[in-house]
Amino acid sequence: MTTREVLIFDTTLRDGEQAPGNSLSPEEKLRLARQLDALGVDIIEAGFPAASEGDYRSVRDIATEVRSPVIAALARCTERDIELAGEALSGAARGRLHVFISTSDLHMREKLRTTRDGVLAMAREAVRRARQYTDDVEFSAEDASRTDPDFLCRVVEAAIEEGATTINLPDTVGYAMPAEYAAMFRDVRERVPGSDRITLSAHCHDDLGLAVANTLAAISAGAAQVECTVNGIGERAGNAALEEIVMASRVRGAAVAFQCKVESREIYRTSQLLSYLTGVFPQPNKAIVGRNAFAHEAGIHQHGMLQNGLTYEIIRPDMVGIPHSTLVLGKHSGRHALERRCQELGYQLTGEELATLYQGFTALAERKREILDEDLLALLHESFSDAPEEFQLSHLRVVCGSVTATAEVRMTGSWTGERSARGTGDGPIAAAFAAVSEILERQLEVVSLSLRSLTPGRDSVGQVFLQAKIDGKSLTGHGASTDVVEASARALVHALNKARHADKLEASSLNSVYLWGV
Numbered sequence: 001m002t003t004r005e006v007l008i009f010d011t012t013l014r015d016g017e018q019a020p021g022n023s024l025s026p027e028e029k030l031r032l033a034r035q036l037d038a039l040g041v042d043i044i045e046a047g048f049p050a051a052s053e054g055d056y057r058s059v060r061d062i063a064t065e066v067r068s069p070v071i072a073a074l075a076r077c078t079e080r081d082i083e084l085a086g087e088a089l090s091g092a093a094r095g096r097l098h099v100f101i102s103t104s105d106l107h108m109r110e111k112l113r114t115t116r117d118g119v120l121a122m123a124r125e126a127v128r129r130a131r132q133y134t135d136d137v138e139f140s141a142e143d144a145s146r147t148d149p150d151f152l153c154r155v156v157e158a159a160i161e162e163g164a165t166t167i168n169l170p171d172t173v174g175y176a177m178p179a180e181y182a183a184m185f186r187d188v189r190e191r192v193p194g195s196d197r198i199t200l201s202a203h204c205h206d207d208l209g210l211a212v213a214n215t216l217a218a219i220s221a222g223a224a225q226v227e228c229t230v231n232g233i234g235e236r237a238g239n240a241a242l243e244e245i246v247m248a249s250r251v252r253g254a255a256v257a258f259q260c261k262v263e264s265r266e267i268y269r270t271s272q273l274l275s276y277l278t279g280v281f282p283q284p285n286k287a288i289v290g291r292n293a294f295a296h297e298a299g300i301h302q303h304g305m306l307q308n309g310l311t312y313e314i315i316r317p318d319m320v321g322i323p324h325s326t327l328v329l330g331k332h333s334g335r336h337a338l339e340r341r342c343q344e345l346g347y348q349l350t351g352e353e354l355a356t357l358y359q360g361f362t363a364l365a366e367r368k369r370e371i372l373d374e375d376l377l378a379l380l381h382e383s384f385s386d387a388p389e390e391f392q393l394s395h396l397r398v399v400c401g402s403v404t405a406t407a408e409v410r411m412t413g414s415w416t417g418e419r420s421a422r423g424t425g426d427g428p429i430a431a432a433f434a435a436v437s438e439i440l441e442r443q444l445e446v447v448s449l450s451l452r453s454l455t456p457g458r459d460s461v462g463q464v465f466l467q468a469k470i471d472g473k474s475l476t477g478h479g480a481s482t483d484v485v486e487a488s489a490r491a492l493v494h495a496l497n498k499a500r501h502a503d504k505l506e507a508s509s510l511n512s513v514y515l516w517g518v
């Protein structure tokens with residue numbers, strides 16, 4: 001079997017981000033897009049510009065700032081969607097317009113309320129229109145795996161005739177079995193004239209846990225592009241996980257007969273960055289990037305590992321860039337040692353970033369004797385700002401136990417000056433949140449809060465991720481501290497800073513040309 005080159009189309013920022021709990025601000029999307037570039041993906045689907053002004057702005061910013069990969073933008077088969085996507089991509093070094101329409105009878109009847117002829121005409125028109133913006137046009141037949149094969153071939157043929165250069169055949173609802181999905185690709189390849197001149201693409205959802213298996217089956221049947229997301233995030237059960245596809249090619253190259261140009265040592269860093277930004281970490285046993293993916297618990301396994309790592313480990317952790325949990329730094333470590341360790345972990349910091357990190361580092365070193373890589377990574381992610389720190393928590397004191405919990409909070413804000421308030425609640429975290437809400441006079445509802453301990457030991461850093469509704473807007477925040485009440489308050493303040501930043505951006509774009517809302 002010959003080994004083929006397969007393009008990696010990353011849709012974390014579009015299909016992944018649109019799933020509940022994964023929403024990211026434009027700044028966060030840009031940060032992730034830069035990391036996807038370092039990971040070496042071929043195409044980044046940056047968003048769906050017609051969905052919201054934020055999406056439009058993210059696609060535009062990513063297109064102008066991230067220059068190596070192709071940047072794709074999604075559009076329905078409508079004039080306005082295509083126009084917005086085309087404009088958002090106008091600054092790209094290489095932009096791709098991705099148009100889609102449902103082709104299954106069920107979707108056409110219930111969702112689009114149109115006929116096969118109607119869909120055929122819309123698909124033709126959309127591809128023709130998209131070609132006015134770029135030569136790189138992808139057409140997706142949504143729900144392809146439940147589409148009548150003859151009609152699928154007709155739509156694909158029409159899209160190719162109009163100039164589509166990539167044809168994507170999604171298993172939109174994760175329904176296909178690997179053999180069926182592969183057969184669909186063979187069928188299209190054999191029956192549609194011109195299909196040998198374009199790239200066929202696979203796009204699988206994981207409703208039956210088969211997204212990666214289906215993707216590999218499609219590759220064996222001729223797909224030369226695969227659409228996937230980091231950590232497998234996405235609608236419902238998620239999309240095919242990028243890291244699993246890439247590592248299948250590295251570990252079982254001869255069996256899967258494809259290769260891709262992703263830098264596998266960037267996988268863990270990318271996965272961690274996404275998790276920090278969304279506050280959603282993969283389940284511990286998630287392949288490649290889960291916390292336990294390389295842990296060996298059973299005595300018999302540990303014994304084998306000590307004799308020879310190959311006994312139970314098919315991937316060495318360093319192949320995906322997992323740092324060893326090393327004792328790195330302590331109270332007496334200086335700025336240079338901190339900078340060097342960050343470089344060893346793959347982070348090049350600016351002078352300003354290093355200064356902020358060093359501040360956090362010295363504060364932590366006062367409370368925690370040994371600072372491990374995990375602590376450092378948490379501090380690093382804390383120090384990357386996705387919104388200016390307009391409010392800062394300057395003081396927190398709580399009383400709790402067998403009495404009503406009370407909290408005394410002092411905050412400094414660049415436009416509010418110093419303010420303080422007291423709050424009460426069922427517990428210390430609720431009391432601290434009540435005080436913060438009192439100071440900032442904003443409507444707060446904490447939708448979810450999760451806490452994880454970064455390292456073993458009593459002085460471990462607790463990291464809090466929360467999702468909050470602030471004056472009706474959903475935002476996420478994170479905070480870390482050896483004190484979990486303080487970590488929670490910091491997470492809330494982080495979300496509040498993001499809310500303030502979003503308000504300002506909204507106010508500044510009130511006069512923008514387009515009206516969003518789909």
Ligand code: KIV
Nearest residue numbers: 100140142143170172
């Ligand atoms: O799952 C799907 O069908 C999609 C298309 C929009 C490509 O995400």
Ligand code: ZN
Nearest residue numbers: 015170172203
């Ligand atoms: Zn999808």
